Amino acid sequence: MWRRLLNHRGISRTVTWRNLFTMRLKTEQFQSLFTDGLNGLAELFEKNQHELRIAGGAVRDLLSGKRPEDVDFATTATPEQMKSMFQTAGIRMINNKGEKHGTITARLHNENFEVTTLRVDVQTDGRHAEVEFTTDWQKDAERRDLTINSMFLGLDGTLYDYFKGYEDLQNRQVRFVGSADQRIREDYLRILRYFRFYGRVAPGPDQHEPETLAAIRANGRGLAAISGERIWVELKKMVLDNHAGHLLELIYQLDLAQYIGLPPDGNVEEMKRVWHHAKDHSPKPMTILAALFRCSEEVEKMDVRLKVSREEKSLALFLVKHRRELCRSEEEPESIRPFTDFIIDSRELDSQSKLCELLKYQGERKLLSELLQWSMPRFPISGHDLRKVGVTSGKEIGATLQKLRDVWKKSRYQMDKDELLSHVKP
Known part of the structure; x- marks a missing residue:
């Protein structure tokens, strides 16, 4: 009981009446992945009768018409079987840190290929999971966070979709696999991953399913146990995607800010204004977040929680200090002189970069353009x-x-x- 559909993009779709949805992908982006390295990897797994498929985000990108920057693979082979297979073939393996989680990284033709054995979660504590290996593709898909990240793509182009991920991607919906509450309790960082992918996929703000937001609110406290480094990785990606102003405001509405290093009484209206002005000028994540901080002490507290880089903390302190006092001159409103004077007086290597972020923060597009083209003159006296x-x-x-x-x-x-x-x- 199935029917096959064809469309103008060269994708043939097989719709089944079971949970599994499949189709065949033959796009240029997909074909471009087949380097000498991937062809060699595919031949080796086929020779040893182990299934190998592209997994997760790379599948999502390919279905969106993008060539993925990183490609992860999943397999029915266990780590021991992969190691034996690679050793026999004389293939070098690197970075064995992921082996206990089922991941082996092999190097073929100067390319690294990260291959992970199918897994099921045996026990989770909201941060880490104990896993067992399986050969059941649907069980591995079931343990993943979002439907759009739970698909697999065979090397012949066949899509394997167990949870309507393709349909959600086509409709630009972001949903958890199965129960949102259960998925979040398995790893509380999935709250921020939901926001990040919402900003990347959803067509507009505030189109969330009510039950998803209810599950996030109910489990928000769990973010307090997640390391600051992991939170910061997700947060700074979210800030640079679409709808960041809305999503940061939602973080406050759901009472999450206190658990992720943001000030409890953050200046949300200022942040939304800054994001609106800066979003089209490639701001740094901290340029947007700095608008939430009312004083330098809040920046210090954020750094203790998130352990941001020295440069990121320095930028936040700079913006909080100078966002009001260092601005265009009333006498010469079209001149960048106040900013160039500051750069020359400070004699710091990153002053110009910081001031460009300040002008993004202030929404000074014309002055920003001029400062980006300005080169600091050399003081002629020694x-x-x-x-x-x-x-x-x-x-x-x-x-x-x-x-x-x-x-x-x-x-x-x-x-x-x-x-x-x-x-x-x-």
């Missing part, structure tokens, strides 16, 4: 030049250099060496 004209004391050299910098700034950085030295009293 201590060596001053010694030549009789300034020899180290303290005096420092004071004179600062004085000449001020003169140079007033000239709009146009004075050359001789003009500046004329201001030095012998």
Whole structure:
């Protein structure tokens, strides 16, 4: 009981009356994956009579017409069977850290291929899972988080979809596999993964299923036990996807902020304004999140929880400090001079980058464009030049250099060496 459908994109679809939905994919993006390395891997698994399929996000990307950046594979072979198979074939294996979870990474033709044995969760605690290996593809799909991430793609192009993931992808819906409450309790980080994929897939904000939001609210406290590093990976991806303003506001409405390092009383309206102005200018994640912080102490607390990089923390502190005081001049509203003066005075290597983020934060598109094209002029005077004209004391050299910098700034950085030295009293 099935029927086959064809469409203009070269995809043949087989609709069955059981849970499993299959179709055949023959797109350019799919065919482009078949390098010498993948062909060699496929031949090896076929020779040893083990099934090998593309899994998870790569399937979702291919069905969306994208060539995936990373491709993960799933197999019916156990880790021991894979190791024996690769060793016999003389294939190098690298990074054995994932072996206890069923993952073996093989290197063929200068490419790495990460292959994981099908698994079922035996026990979970909301952060980690104890797994057993299986040969049942549907059971492995059942343990995954979202329907759009639970599909497999055979190397002949056959799609294996057990939970209507393809239908959800076509309809741009984001749903958990089975019970949202159960999936979240297995790993509370799935709350943030839901938000991230909602921003990537959903056509508009606030189109969530009520029962999904209810499950998220009921389990939000579980995020407190998730490591800050894992939370930050998801959070900064979410902030750069569509609907980030809505999703961050939703995090506050569902009372999740306190568990993920964001200030409990975050300035949501400021954040939404900043996101609206900055979203089309490739802001850094911290540029959007900085709008939530009302003071530097909140940035420090966030860093303790999320353990962000030194550069990310420095940017947040910079934006919180300068977002009001460092802005366009009332006398010369079209000039970037206040910002270029700041860069030259600070003499820090990342000042220009930080100021570009500040202008994104402030919504200053024209000034941002100008600053991106601006190159810092070189101050033409050195201590060596001053010694030549009789300034020899180290303290005096420092004071004179600062004085000449001020003169140079007033000239709009146009004075050359001789003009500046004329201001030095012998």
